[in-house]
Amino acid sequence: MTLVPPPFSLADVPHSPGCYLYKDSTGRIIYVGKAKDLRKRVSSYFQKRDHDPKTQKLVQTIADMEYIVTGTDEEAYLLEDSLIKRHHPKYNIDLRDAKSYAYIELTKEAFPRITIARKAKGAGQFFGPFVSGKERDYVLTVVKKTFRLRSCKSMPRNHRACLRFHIGNCTGPCAGHVTAEGYALQCSQAEAVLKGKTAELVSSLTAEMNRYAESMEFEAAMRCRDVITAVTHLASRQYVSRQKDYDEDVIHFIVSEGAVFLMVFHVYKGTLGGREEFIFEESDGFFEEFLVQFYSDHPAPREVIVPEAVDEGLALYLGSVAKRKVVVTVPKIGEKAKLLELAKKNIETVHFGDEIRVEELRKALHLADAPRVIECFDISHLSGTDTVASMVQFRNGRPDKKNYRRFRIKTVDGIDDFSSMAEVVRRRYSRLVSEEKELPDLILIDGGKGQLSSAKRVLDELEVDVPVISLAKSEEEVFVSGVPFPLPFGKKTRANMYLQEIRDEAHRFAVTYNRLLRKKRVCG
Numbered sequence: 001m002t003l004v005p006p007p008f009s010l011a012d013v014p015h016s017p018g019c020y021l022y023k024d025s026t027g028r029i030i031y032v033g034k035a036k037d038l039r040k041r042v043s044s045y046f047q048k049r050d051h052d053p054k055t056q057k058l059v060q061t062i063a064d065m066e067y068i069v070t071g072t073d074e075e076a077y078l079l080e081d082s083l084i085k086r087h088h089p090k091y092n093i094d095l096r097d098a099k100s101y102a103y104i105e106l107t108k109e110a111f112p113r114i115t116i117a118r119k120a121k122g123a124g125q126f127f128g129p130f131v132s133g134k135e136r137d138y139v140l141t142v143v144k145k146t147f148r149l150r151s152c153k154s155m156p157r158n159h160r161a162c163l164r165f166h167i168g169n170c171t172g173p174c175a176g177h178v179t180a181e182g183y184a185l186q187c188s189q190a191e192a193v194l195k196g197k198t199a200e201l202v203s204s205l206t207a208e209m210n211r212y213a214e215s216m217e218f219e220a221a222m223r224c225r226d227v228i229t230a231v232t233h234l235a236s237r238q239y240v241s242r243q244k245d246y247d248e249d250v251i252h253f254i255v256s257e258g259a260v261f262l263m264v265f266h267v268y269k270g271t272l273g274g275r276e277e278f279i280f281e282e283s284d285g286f287f288e289e290f291l292v293q294f295y296s297d298h299p300a301p302r303e304v305i306v307p308e309a310v311d312e313g314l315a316l317y318l319g320s321v322a323k324r325k326v327v328v329t330v331p332k333i334g335e336k337a338k339l340l341e342l343a344k345k346n347i348e349t350v351h352f353g354d355e356i357r358v359e360e361l362r363k364a365l366h367l368a369d370a371p372r373v374i375e376c377f378d379i380s381h382l383s384g385t386d387t388v389a390s391m392v393q394f395r396n397g398r399p400d401k402k403n404y405r406r407f408r409i410k411t412v413d414g415i416d417d418f419s420s421m422a423e424v425v426r427r428r429y430s431r432l433v434s435e436e437k438e439l440p441d442l443i444l445i446d447g448g449k450g451q452l453s454s455a456k457r458v459l460d461e462l463e464v465d466v467p468v469i470s471l472a473k474s475e476e477e478v479f480v481s482g483v484p485f486p487l488p489f490g491k492k493t494r495a496n497m498y499l500q501e502i503r504d505e506a507h508r509f510a511v512t513y514n515r516l517l518r519k520k521r522v523c524g
Contacts, residue, residue, distance in 0.1 A: 006046045008065050011398050013039045014349045015497055018069040019079045022091075025063040031091040034080040038067050058091045068275055069349045071342050082268065103127060104140055104194060106149075110180065111173040112187050114149045116140065127194040139194075145169050146230040147190040189227075202228055247301035250336075251291075252343035254352070258282050261351045262290065265343045266301075275346065288314055295321055303327045305336050307344075354397025357498040361442075364487070364495035365480075367467060371442035372396050375428075376502045377455070378446040379409075379420045380510035386517045387412060389424035390510035393440070394502050406513045421445065422454040429464050445470040446503050449479050456481040471503050 013020075018038050022031040035041030045051075045059050070076045084092050103126040105117040116136065117126060144151055148171045152162065165172035173183050192201045209224035247269060253262035262278045278290070288310050300322040309330050318326040331337040348356055362370045374394045381387035393403040407427060412419045425443075432439055443459070443466050445451050452470035459468060469487075470479045476491035478499065489496055 007063055010039065010043055013042050013067060014069060014353050015039045015501065016069045016349060017072060017076045018067055019076055019083060021066045021083065022058065022062045023064040023066065024061050027064070029087045029089050030061060031058055031089045032080055032083045032087065034076040038069070054091065069346045071338070071345070104136065104143070106187060106191060111150060111183050113151055114140065114144050114190065115151060125191065142230055143190050143193060146227055147186045149186060149190060150174065246303065248303045248305055249301050250305045250339045250343050252307050252340055252347060253287065254344070254347050255282050256352070260286055261347050263343050263347050264294070265339065267339065277350070292317065300326045303329055305329050305331060305340060307340055357494050358397050360493070361495040361498055364489045364493065365467065365469065367442070369441060373438070373440040374442045374444055374502060375440040376444040376446065376506040377421060377424055378503070378506040378510040379417050379424075380507070380514040381415065382514065382518060383415070386514055386521065387420055388510055388513045388517060389420060390506050390513060391424070391428060392502065392506045392509055397498070399505060404509060406509065408517070417447065418450050418454040421447065421451045422458050425455045425458045426462070429459065429462050433462055433464065439464065439466050442466065443468040444499060444502055446506055448472040452479050452481060471499050476500055
């Protein structure tokens with residue numbers, strides 16, 4: 001298969017979880033996919049050579065692409081499911097007969113049991129949907145074990161406690177080892193966790209643990225401690241389990257340099273289903289004016305979630321247009337506030353992603369000025385032969401390919417990355433200094449402390465006063481000259497991921513040149 005260049009800029013696609021929507025030349029959505037890293041996943045369609053026939057045809061049909069950033073991988077699963085069911089894309093598997101995501105159910109019984117339900121129907125309480133069987137089973141296991149709830153389908157007639165009671169995973173209601181009130185408390189605590197309302201539960205459990213410890217009831221205190229640990233861990237995992245019987249719109253905006261960047265998220269019965277973007281000039285009262293115009297052409301849902309208060313009469317107007325009550329909500333905490341943040345995150349990613357990551361890098365490195373121009377070096381060879389170096393330049397958060405450079409190492413024999421790095425840094429910046437050309441704001445070296453020291457020594461000799469750092473591949477650790485330990489920001493931060501992207505591009509460019517030289521040498 002011949003590699004097909006994408007009909008859009010991959011530099012516009014972020015390294016974030018989310019969904020991508022491929023469109024044909026008519027603008028029709030022909031494929032919906034999910035990804036932990038949108039840039040890597042979308043790039044793979046146009047870089048692989050071994051696609052199956054169906055995917056080959058899809059790639060040849062793609063004319064445009066849209067993406068929606070989500071907060072977590074789990075949100076991407078739910079969004080993909082919603083988009084596929086809404087648009088029925090040609091190249092997706094037909095899911096009309098597929099089962100929906102499963103729920104966790106607390107049954108309505110004197111002593112409720114916790115179990116899995118395929119549909120949220122019946123008298124019990126349902127939590128979900130969960131995006132995968134693995135995720136659902138994990139939550140079920142932890143909640144069942146933590147709060148010691150029964151899972152047997154029927155209470156044994158002989159009232160003999162089962163093995164789960166004897167190993168401490170159930171309080172044994174079947175054998176009368178717990179009162180109805182005590183078991184109801186277990187269920188209410190489990191319910192709070194499944195709904196995500198963990199802060200008050202952790203607070204009360206902490207107070208209870210302290211009381212047990214003061215009275216020297218250490219076994220009970222340890223039990224509270226274990227529950228707190230499990231609850232806290234579950235609270236850190238987001239499941240997007242919003243069940244609604246009505247639709248919502250979530251609207252957020254950012255104003256920058258006299259322009260308004262606004263996004264509308266459409267949430268269908270609790271699941272994010274799509275978005276619309278708008279850009280217009282800032283003016284007094286622009287937000288309320290937008291709402292009036294937008295909902296004069298679009299049916300208003302039952303609830304509109306917005307970031308700031310609007311005139312009370314606006315909700316009445318929307319209700320009169322929709323011919324039913326419309327509520328305009330300004331949430332401060334909870335699920336709706338998270339949806340607002342998700343809308344804002346998409347605006348930032350789509351329109352300000354490059355600026356944000358440059359600023360995040362400045363903060364992480366404690367630089368006085370934003371590193372708008374970054375140059376990165378990488379060494380590539382095969383067992384010490386055909387040693388080459390690459391230099392890539394990123395400007396304002398994006399690759400500036402016209403300023404890429406590649407070098408054949410001339411003064412080093414065999415494997416010596418330190419000397420090779422010193423040579424290429426000297427060649428690059430001695431020329432810039434002699435020609436009095438612009439220097440970068442930051443220099444990035446691919447490697448650890450050894451490569452960094454080699455580069456810094458050359459820069460000092462040339463009296464080039466530019467910050468220089470290195471990025472070590474093993475743990476993506478960032479080093480600066482003179483500091484023996486890595487800088488304290490993680491590899492999943494926006495700043496570090498930006499450095500990884502630059503380093504990976506330098507590595508790709510170097511490897512490509514090394515292969516070219518080897519091919520010329522072998523083929524003559």
